Amino acid sequence: MGLTEDLHDLVDNPPPPRFDLDDLMRPGRARRRVPPVLLGIAGFVAVALALVGGYALKPNSHPAQPTGFAAAKPSATPSVTASATPTATPPDYDAVATRLDAVLATLPKSLHAPTDGSVKFKWQAMTGATPPVQYYASWKYQGITYGVSIYDSGEKPNPAENGCKPPYAGELDCQRTVTKSGITYHLNNAKDKLDPVHHTKASLLEVLFYASDGRQVDVTENAGDHYVLPLTDTTAMTTAAHNSGLTLKH
Amino acid sequence: MDDDSFREFIGVRLDPLRRTAYLMSGDWHAADDVVSTAVTKIYQDWRRISQMENLDAYVRRTLVNTWLMERRRPWRRERSVPDLPPVAGQRADDQMVNDRLSLLKHLVALPPRQRAVVVLRFYCDLSVEQTAQVLDCSTGTVKSQAARALVTLRAAMIDVPDLVEG
Numbered sequence: 001m002g003l004t005e006d007l008h009d010l011v012d013n014p015p016p017p018r019f020d021l022d023d024l025m026r027p028g029r030a031r032r033r034v035p036p037v038l039l040g041i042a043g044f045v046a047v048a049l050a051l052v053g054g055y056a057l058k059p060n061s062h063p064a065q066p067t068g069f070a071a072a073k074p075s076a077t078p079s080v081t082a083s084a085t086p087t088a089t090p091p092d093y094d095a096v097a098t099r100l101d102a103v104l105a106t107l108p109k110s111l112h113a114p115t116d117g118s119v120k121f122k123w124q125a126m127t128g129a130t131p132p133v134q135y136y137a138s139w140k141y142q143g144i145t146y147g148v149s150i151y152d153s154g155e156k157p158n159p160a161e162n163g164c165k166p167p168y169a170g171e172l173d174c175q176r177t178v179t180k181s182g183i184t185y186h187l188n189n190a191k192d193k194l195d196p197v198h199h200t201k202a203s204l205l206e207v208l209f210y211a212s213d214g215r216q217v218d219v220t221e222n223a224g225d226h227y228v229l230p231l232t233d234t235t236a237m238t239t240a241a242h243n244s245g246l247t248l249k250h
Numbered sequence: 251m252d253d254d255s256f257r258e259f260i261g262v263r264l265d266p267l268r269r270t271a272y273l274m275s276g277d278w279h280a281a282d283d284v285v286s287t288a289v290t291k292i293y294q295d296w297r298r299i300s301q302m303e304n305l306d307a308y309v310r311r312t313l314v315n316t317w318l319m320e321r322r323r324p325w326r327r328e329r330s331v332p333d334l335p336p337v338a339g340q341r342a343d344d345q346m347v348n349d350r351l352s353l354l355k356h357l358v359a360l361p362p363r364q365r366a367v368v369v370l371r372f373y374c375d376l377s378v379e380q381t382a383q384v385l386d387c388s389t390g391t392v393k394s395q396a397a398r399a400l401v402t403l404r405a406a407m408i409d410v411p412d413l414v415e416g
Contacts, residue, residue, distance in 0.1 A: 010273065010354060024289055024290050
């Protein structure tokens, strides 16, 4: 096949979009948009599940797929990202995810991570990560979506690179802390740089930890359109992001 | 009324835009981020934009520029993938999957502008002139970027066309 056909094959069966056009067009919402990196983990999880589910539904593709995924909507379609998922799940990825599950119980209580096993880490292929997978877990508590994701970038963070400087942080308020263990970014949208309204609380909080060993840990709180998240929440989120259990070891 | 015309215009283009963004970013998650950002930008200025003659070129340019801007963020910094994910059992079905992954891997390893040229020329099927318009560069730049990209892909055993002239 030629390049053009190969490229078209590469994008056949895209997963459902994780954004909604009406949401993007909602009055007043557009100018308060935050960098995509902060768009909730919940949608990410939903798409990831749809991807895996869709893959299971593809005829004759992966008979070894666990049956638990078969309940996914038939409309879910496989993607190349999903295809990046090894056809028979390598046990090491699952083993890492299982080990990470136990870390949820050690996160600060104020993050309300379920400890009853109802929330588990999942993984999906991620281009550029080493190994090329990202692990993530998400849960809801009183309307707030909490999320933790982790992957290994394979590189040490560059102290000379300041993500808080334009144009990186975009509309968000951003603080950066450099320590021996790595670089930590605190981001929130309480004071939107485009929106003249300055809220006392945020609707989105994010702590990004670029560990010196190459791991990138992302902890988020997302309250949708409700500016109810005190900025002090980032203290617990930082503790979570620095949790020594959030590694990719088996 | 503006909303209706925007919805009508962008509604039928969302899917192609997502696919284009995926080929540039190598990740559906990132592709959706790029598309949603680009669509928001277009929506914010739709009244003016909708009067343009070549709307599709403008939309593509917005998409490409948004992607180029997004990838400059430190937390978006792309890194090459040293190896494909391990595959537990190699079957005939898997070969096709791995071929696609191989193409994607080599595609996302291209420098951004080369990657954009490849996607616009060989996926979007734009001419050299149209590609230059989207990327806001000369046709000569498009040709040279495409040539370099194809040399790289060919070296990786990707089946690429011999001629890149538009």
